[in-house]
Amino acid sequence: MPMNMIVCCKQVLDPEAPPASFKVDPASNQVVPPPGVPPVISPFDEQAVEAALRIKDSQGGKITVLSLGNNLLRDVVKKPLSMGADELVLLEDEAYEGGDSWSTAYALAMAIKKIGEFDLVFCGRQAADWDAGQVGSGIAELLGIPSVTVARKVEVADGKATVERVIADGYQVIEVTLPALITVSNELGEARYATLKGIMAAAKKQPTIWKPADIELDPSQIGAAGRRAKLLKLFQPVREGKCEMVEGDSPAEAGANLAAKLREAKVI
Amino acid sequence: MAEFKGIMVYGEIAEGNLSAITTELLGCGRRLADESKEDLLCILIADQLGETPQKAIAFGADKVYTVENPLLKEYQTESYVVVMEKAVQDISPRVLLMGQTSVGRDLAPRLAFRLGVSAAMDCLELDIDPETKLLQQTRPVYGGNARATFSSDSFPQIATVRQKAMAPLEPDKSRKGEITPLKVDLDPAAIRTKVIETVKEEVAGIKLEDAEAIVTGGRGIGGPEGFKELEELAKVLKAAVGASRPPCDNGWVPDTMQVGLTGKIVTPELYIAVALSGASQHLAGCSGAKNIVAINRDAEANIFKEARFGVVGDWKQVLPAFTAKVKELLAG
Numbered sequence: 369m370p371m372n373m374i375v376c377c378k379q380v381l382d383p384e385a386p387p388a389s390f391k392v393d394p395a396s397n398q399v400v401p402p403p404g405v406p407p408v409i410s411p412f413d414e415q416a417v418e419a420a421l422r423i424k425d426s427q428g429g430k431i432t433v434l435s436l437g438n439n440l441l442r443d444v445v446k447k448p449l450s451m452g453a454d455e456l457v458l459l460e461d462e463a464y465e466g467g468d469s470w471s472t473a474y475a476l477a478m479a480i481k482k483i484g485e486f487d488l489v490f491c492g493r494q495a496a497d498w499d500a501g502q503v504g505s506g507i508a509e510l511l512g513i514p515s516v517t518v519a520r521k522v523e524v525a526d527g528k529a530t531v532e533r534v535i536a537d538g539y540q541v542i543e544v545t546l547p548a549l550i551t552v553s554n555e556l557g558e559a560r561y562a563t564l565k566g567i568m569a570a571a572k573k574q575p576t577i578w579k580p581a582d583i584e585l586d587p588s589q590i591g592a593a594g595r596r597a598k599l600l601k602l603f604q605p606v607r608e609g610k611c612e613m614v615e616g617d618s619p620a621e622a623g624a625n626l627a628a629k630l631r632e633a634k635v636i
Numbered sequence: 637m638a639e640f641k642g643i644m645v646y647g648e649i650a651e652g653n654l655s656a657i658t659t660e661l662l663g664c665g666r667r668l669a670d671e672s673k674e675d676l677l678c679i680l681i682a683d684q685l686g687e688t689p690q691k692a693i694a695f696g697a698d699k700v701y702t703v704e705n706p707l708l709k710e711y712q713t714e715s716y717v718v719v720m721e722k723a724v725q726d727i728s729p730r731v732l733l734m735g736q737t738s739v740g741r742d743l744a745p746r747l748a749f750r751l752g753v754s755a756a757m758d759c760l761e762l763d764i765d766p767e768t769k770l771l772q773q774t775r776p777v778y779g780g781n782a783r784a785t786f787s788s789d790s791f792p793q794i795a796t797v798r799q800k801a802m803a804p805l806e807p808d809k810s811r812k813g814e815i816t817p818l819k820v821d822l823d824p825a826a827i828r829t830k831v832i833e834t835v836k837e838e839v840a841g842i843k844l845e846d847a848e849a850i851v852t853g854g855r856g857i858g859g860p861e862g863f864k865e866l867e868e869l870a871k872v873l874k875a876a877v878g879a880s881r882p883p884c885d886n887g888w889v890p891d892t893m894q895v896g897l898t899g900k901i902v903t904p905e906l907y908i909a910v911a912l913s914g915a916s917q918h919l920a921g922c923s924g925a926k927n928i929v930a931i932n933r934d935a936e937a938n939i940f941k942e943a944r945f946g947v948v949g950d951w952k953q954v955l956p957a958f959t960a961k962v963k964e965l966l967a968g
């Protein structure tokens with residue numbers, strides 16, 4: 369049976385940028401974007417798109433992608449389209465800036481209500497910037513639908529999804545009634561690459577843009593105004609960084625010297 | 637309006653016992669309760685609780701609330717969130733602490749949204765502001781590149797706490813406390829998920845979380861054969877073997893071996909990192925190790941910023957001699 373699916377994708381600073389390029393501006397409590405490193409779709413969200421695409425491959429369906437933010441880069445947010453998603457809806461406005469898990473989940477849930485018909489909503493297990501892992505569960509709660517978090521496999525049949533949920537020492541197989549929300553983890557496997565055909569098709573597609581009023585959002589509940597978690601301080605932990613380099617005439621000798629060094633320091 | 641009072645710990649039970657995170661939360665909760673001169677409360681939920689309520693008292697709780705019901709045999713979001721919603725309404729704690737575990741990371745946000753409050757996930761430090769009495773929650777963000785301190789003024793203030801970030805108290809069996817059963821009505825029809833099976837994929841040998849020494853391989857190990865060499869070193873050191881994410885993603889080793897932000901959090905005495913670069917998301921899982929030792933052919937690799945000892949070189953040449961020498965030293 370074809371599935372109606374929605375995937376929430378967040379644009380974030382590239383989490384794999386070299387750690388040395390990471391800077392915080394303590395005055396504004398904000399991260400300074402590293403120059404020359406473009407933002408990306410949060411990696412787990414790409415895998416959420418992949419989870420939806422696998423279902424679409426096997427039984428058909430439609431995938432609508434939702435991204436919330438301001439000044440979203442079209443090349444970045446269109447990536448799910450070039451992977452094979454069908455539609456892109458952007459919640460894009462200044463008013464969405466500075467939000468937290470609450471205001472973000474609220475706006476996304478209202479957008480999903482406006483889309484109306486859906487069987488499955490996918491999110492990443494956590495966004496690679498604030499690493500909160502709350503928005504998925506929050507959307508499910510606001511929509512009153514069941515959720516399964518940290519999935520590594522999702523299959524649908526007979527109005528139900530069967531989900532493998534990652535736990536510390538293995539996984540659980542969970543059956544959930546539809547509609548449901550599922551958050552996806554990297555154990556799902558790599559997201560597919562965009563094809564050339566996909567990139568060309570995506571270039572032609574215009575995203576739909578919803579301002580707060582389009583989805584009947586209460587202005588006091590969105591962006592910075594709707595925050596329930598107050599950020600007091602953002603800072604970089606100090607690293608001591610005094611590594612003693614052990615050398616030798618050959619790599620093998622360096623290895624043996626390392627063992628001797630560890631013995632000397634009573635580490636082994 | 638109810639007055640919010642007390643620091644509450646959501647306790648997890650594993651194989652009939654309090655799980656390690658629960659004793660850590662009780663240790664942290666005891667300090668917060670003493671600082672704010674309030675009671676330390678603990679809620680325990682399961683099909684059968686056995687002796688765990690008494691143990692929670694020994695580990696620091698003043699009052700333990702128990703919920704026993706066959707429907708609560710396994711954690712499921714929708715049954716547990718109903719129980720916790722009721723418990724919070726009945727008891728009105730000011731602070732609610734949970735573990736950043738498979739359960740806590742699922743339950744805390746769902747409960748927070750149901751109650752209309754915010755939650756801070758994966759906290760490393762918790763403090764009570766002496767003036768406002770509000771909980772300040774410090775957690776890693778941006779993959780561990782930065783930390784953020786949050787607070788909120790809606791109650792309960794909910795926080796999940798990273799495993800091994802807090803120390804448990806020595807259990808004291810003579811401690812006195814109250815145990816109160818709570819009654820919660822559960823409607824099986826309202827639970828829209830069903831656990832079909834639970835599959836354990838634990839690798840043989842020493843568990844990563846418990847190991848005193850760990851040998852971890854990264855992408856530079858190149859394949860499953862390379863991990864055999866790491867196992868040899870691990871055998872000599874009585875260590876567990878871990879991995880950064882790429883070896884798991886590539887199927888060289890099981891996913892349960894991943895160390896890091898979204899893998900296991902480990903705090904061994906010795907952590908030998910071989911052919912991994914030391915991305916912040918990896919360090920998030922191992923920076924609590926006492927001694928990090930790095931072998932990497934790139935002298936600029938970030939892991940050397942965290943390591944105490946390092947060798948720059950190809951692990952294929954460095955490691956056999958290292959293993960042989962360790963064997964010799966430990967034998968002699």
Ligand SMILES: Cc1cc2nc3c(=O)[nH]c(=O)nc-3n(C[C@H](O)[C@H](O)[C@H](O)COP(=O)(O)OP(=O)(O)OC[C@H]3O[C@@H](n4cnc5c(N)ncnc54)[C@H](O)[C@@H]3O)c2cc1C
Nearest residue numbers: 854855856880881896897898899911912913918933950951
């Ligand atoms: C939200 C998020 C969560 C994440 N969670 C985790 C997590 O929990 N755990 C985790 O590990 N990662 C996690 N990652 C991925 C992380 O960002 C890095 O991509 C990953 O840790 C890199 O693994 P690596 O160091 O093995 O590989 P690389 O970064 O590719 O490093 C390989 C290293 O091996 C060295 N090398 C190569 N060949 C040799 C040789 N022959 N001899 C010696 N040295 C050699 C290279 O110099 C290099 O330094 C996460 C990422 C994101 C975005």
Ligand SMILES: Nc1ncnc2c1ncn2[C@@H]1O[C@H](COP(=O)(O)O)[C@@H](O)[C@H]1O
Nearest residue numbers: 376377436491492494495500501502503
């Ligand atoms: N601004 C956003 N736009 C679209 N989806 C988002 C946004 N923020 C969070 N999400 C979704 O919610 C997941 C969890 O985010 P978080 O709770 O912030 O870690 C992400 O992986 C996304 O799927």
